[in-house]
Amino acid sequence: MRARNDQVGSARASICTMNRCVLIVTPFFAPQNHAAVFRAYKLAQYLPQYGWKPIVLTVDTQYEYNEDPELLTRLPAEVEIVKARYIEPTFRGVRMALGGRNRTFLAMKVAPPSGPDGKIISQSPLHTSLLLRTYNYLLSHYVQVPDAFWTWASAAIVVGKKLLSDRNIPLVFTTASPYSSLAIGRSLQRAGAKWVCDFRDPLTYTQRLSSEVSRVYHRQRNMVRSALENADAVTVLSSCYGSIYSDMFGSCGANTVFIPTGIDTELLEESAGAEGHRPYLIFTGEFLPDYDDTFFEAFAAALGRTSVKRIGLKLLVVGTLQLNRTRLMPLVERLGLNEHIEFWDQMPQREVYRLVSRARAGVLLPGSRAYWWTSFAKMADFIGMRKPVVAVVPDPSEARSALTRSRLGVFLDGSAAECADKLTQFVLGEYRLPSPNESECDRYTVRQQVRSFAGVFDRVSSSL
Numbered sequence: 001m002r003a004r005n006d007q008v009g010s011a012r013a014s015i016c017t018m019n020r021c022v023l024i025v026t027p028f029f030a031p032q033n034h035a036a037v038f039r040a041y042k043l044a045q046y047l048p049q050y051g052w053k054p055i056v057l058t059v060d061t062q063y064e065y066n067e068d069p070e071l072l073t074r075l076p077a078e079v080e081i082v083k084a085r086y087i088e089p090t091f092r093g094v095r096m097a098l099g100g101r102n103r104t105f106l107a108m109k110v111a112p113p114s115g116p117d118g119k120i121i122s123q124s125p126l127h128t129s130l131l132l133r134t135y136n137y138l139l140s141h142y143v144q145v146p147d148a149f150w151t152w153a154s155a156a157i158v159v160g161k162k163l164l165s166d167r168n169i170p171l172v173f174t175t176a177s178p179y180s181s182l183a184i185g186r187s188l189q190r191a192g193a194k195w196v197c198d199f200r201d202p203l204t205y206t207q208r209l210s211s212e213v214s215r216v217y218h219r220q221r222n223m224v225r226s227a228l229e230n231a232d233a234v235t236v237l238s239s240c241y242g243s244i245y246s247d248m249f250g251s252c253g254a255n256t257v258f259i260p261t262g263i264d265t266e267l268l269e270e271s272a273g274a275e276g277h278r279p280y281l282i283f284t285g286e287f288l289p290d291y292d293d294t295f296f297e298a299f300a301a302a303l304g305r306t307s308v309k310r311i312g313l314k315l316l317v318v319g320t321l322q323l324n325r326t327r328l329m330p331l332v333e334r335l336g337l338n339e340h341i342e343f344w345d346q347m348p349q350r351e352v353y354r355l356v357s358r359a360r361a362g363v364l365l366p367g368s369r370a371y372w373w374t375s376f377a378k379m380a381d382f383i384g385m386r387k388p389v390v391a392v393v394p395d396p397s398e399a400r401s402a403l404t405r406s407r408l409g410v411f412l413d414g415s416a417a418e419c420a421d422k423l424t425q426f427v428l429g430e431y432r433l434p435s436p437n438e439s440e441c442d443r444y445t446v447r448q449q450v451r452s453f454a455g456v457f458d459r460v461s462s463s464l
Helices: 002-017 035-050 091-097 105-110 129-143 150-167 180-190 214-230 241-253 265-270 294-303 306-311 321-334 349-358 377-384 398-406 416-427 438-442 446-461
Strands: 021-025 053-059 080-084 171-176 194-199 233-236 280-284 314-318 341-344 361-364 389-391 409-411
Touching (some): 021 035, 021 150, 021 180, 035 377, 035 446, 080 150, 129 214, 150 180, 194 214, 214 241, 280 349, 294 306, 321 341, 349 377, 361 377, 377 389, 377 398, 389 398, 398 438
Parallel strands (some): 021 053, 021 171, 171 194, 194 233, 361 389
């Protein structure tokens, strides 16, 4: 601990003697508590140890997510948070901006309005399907272009330019999505800063990440091309993004630096504890509508075997409770899994880490044809913790490659019977993995993540 304090003190002295400020631009930051937050949050949290002062430029209002106030208390004193006005370009956002009731997800979760009979009442006047279709059409074609964060981007550019001028900030870091972050980065680069552009997703590559409106899609695509051509450095969450962008845009997409998001080992140490009494597997995050049923069918089949039933195996689903229950309960009831699946709401990272550390394995279940290109946030946590992962993922895929390199993957492939057999063998201890690849697992720690970003920042700033 003393060595670390000496390192932090040295870093602070370095910050004071030269201009090593970086403006981190993201609408997703603490106290928001969801997967999109933590890449930038962990960067800001630990970057001062490498001689950089983070100034975070984010939104003044967040409409969609749970919060964990403890995240703010864990930031070091060097981290400064500046907020730019964000009015969500929706009926809800405009009503709130004009003084209407707080209709954010968090407010409605705490105190949903109800009618005289106690039933929750609608928060939108868009009661008819025709009105709703018209409203959504206007949003997608004209209002949320290139995305819902353009109102914040307009304000953030003004605030960002003032920060660059007042503080003489030499470096800007943006992380996308949203697309609007790219517009902010390019504008601040034109104002004189160097720009490190980070992609957490391969924007414009898949339908899910792009507008279905052709005119809007072409604008989004041009924004990505411009970022790849003009940014002083491009970093990516997944190693395959470089290949994707090379195919899409040619040479301008080739020069990317792969930096995985890492697990916070300090929180992991705080979460250490005895093994739980009940064996369980754990899924963290949101179950998305396009995930398939393969894992759950294999899980149900395994539980039908006396040897597995005897050990009382459970699956914990940890994430936004209302969303996961709504999406999964029809499947749970169809397969008769009610007694074997527990739903837990979002919780602080420390608590999630504690549950993961005691689990038999993590679960990754998008399906054999889904999301081949991504490095899932939950997978990064599992690898950093050296936790085996029962995975239903494409072959080939980024996830399969990472789990194979780390020697942590238990892949459910083949027929339904073969998937059930492998899962059974694993939970009974009959299918054993080799020892984890320690050097590969270390790549998925916050220490390595921030060290890698600091190296990029050092190289970019040295050209000033």
